[in-house]
Amino acid sequence: AQSVSQHNHHVILSEAASLELGCNYSYGGTVNLFWYVQYPGQHLQLLLKYFSGDPLVKGIKGFEAEFIKSKFSFNLRKPSVQWSDTAEYFCAVTQGGSEKLVFGKGTKLTVNP
Amino acid sequence: SAVISQKPSRDICQRGTSLTIQCQVDSQVTMMFWYRQQPGQSLTLIATANQGSEATYESGFVIDKFPISRPNLTFSTLTVSNLSPEDSSIYLCSVESETARNTIYFGEGSWLTVV
Numbered sequence: 001a002q003s004v005s006q007h008n009h010h011v012i013l014s015e016a017a018s019l020e021l022g023c024n025y026s027y028g029g030t031v032n033l034f035w036y037v038q039y040p041g042q043h044l045q046l047l048l049k050y051f052s053g054d055p056l057v058k059g060i061k062g063f064e065a066e067f068i069k070s071k072f073s074f075n076l077r078k079p080s081v082q083w084s085d086t087a088e089y090f091c092a093v094t095q096g097g098s099e100k101l102v103f104g105k106g107t108k109l110t111v112n113p
Numbered sequence: 114s115a116v117i118s119q120k121p122s123r124d125i126c127q128r129g130t131s132l133t134i135q136c137q138v139d140s141q142v143t144m145m146f147w148y149r150q151q152p153g154q155s156l157t158l159i160a161t162a163n164q165g166s167e168a169t170y171e172s173g174f175v176i177d178k179f180p181i182s183r184p185n186l187t188f189s190t191l192t193v194s195n196l197s198p199e200d201s202s203i204y205l206c207s208v209e210s211e212t213a214r215n216t217i218y219f220g221e222g223s224w225l226t227v228v
Contacts, residue, residue, distance in 0.1 A: 032215050034217075036219075042221070043117075043205075043219050043220060043222060044205070044219035044222075045219075046216065046218065049216060090155070090156070094215055097215075099144055099146070099161070099209050099215055100146075100158055100161070100171075101146075101148075101156070101158065101207075101217055102158075103155040103156040103157075104155055105153075105154065105155040106155060
């Protein structure tokens with residue numbers, strides 16, 4: 001069965017620090033990749049997605065993610081985090097034409113002012 | 114993106130009872146999904162609900178425990194039956210965008226605590 005691994009459970013950074021959250025998936029076929037964010041008290045929001053084309057995907061709020069097929073990875077990055085980026089971040093994958101999202105366990109990000 | 118409203122947002126229920134969660138979307142959508150997020154766990158798909166057909170359940174989830182209705186293209190309900198403390202979770206309704214295929218949007222979730 002397909003699985004998604006997020007290696008960091010909780011990341012604590014200071015403002016202006018750079019961020020990289022790891023995401024690896026197990027499926028070897030065609031995949032669609034997503035990062036979702038859940039701010040405190042709010043619902044899940046789509047941060048960015050990759051279907052095909054340029055493996056470097058830019059999302060909202062200065063986030064980007066790079067799809068590296070050889071490493072089965074889709075890491076999320078931001079050069080300089082802000083306090084308002086404090087949230088939980090979920091990596092998710094769908095196989096080929098399926099709409100079924102398989103989620104990682106999430107990474108909680110705390111940004112200290 | 115679609116605006117998805119869920120009711121109730123939170124509830125505390127006695128074991129052995131049932132809770133029905135409603136999901137209302139502000140536009141017509143074909144694909145609706147119900148997910149569960151248990152404490153400290155990732156989101157897990159319970160079932161896919163398409164209008165006019167029976168819901169399709171994922172492995173480990175059965176209709177008797179999680180009956181789903183989908184009476185029209187903007188509404189669905191999920192019932193969690195015969196509640197036990199293990200059912201304490203966040204239940205999320207989600208829809209596939211009609212304009213951006215394979216892009217899924219989520220409701221705010223319904224926090225259920227079973228005592």
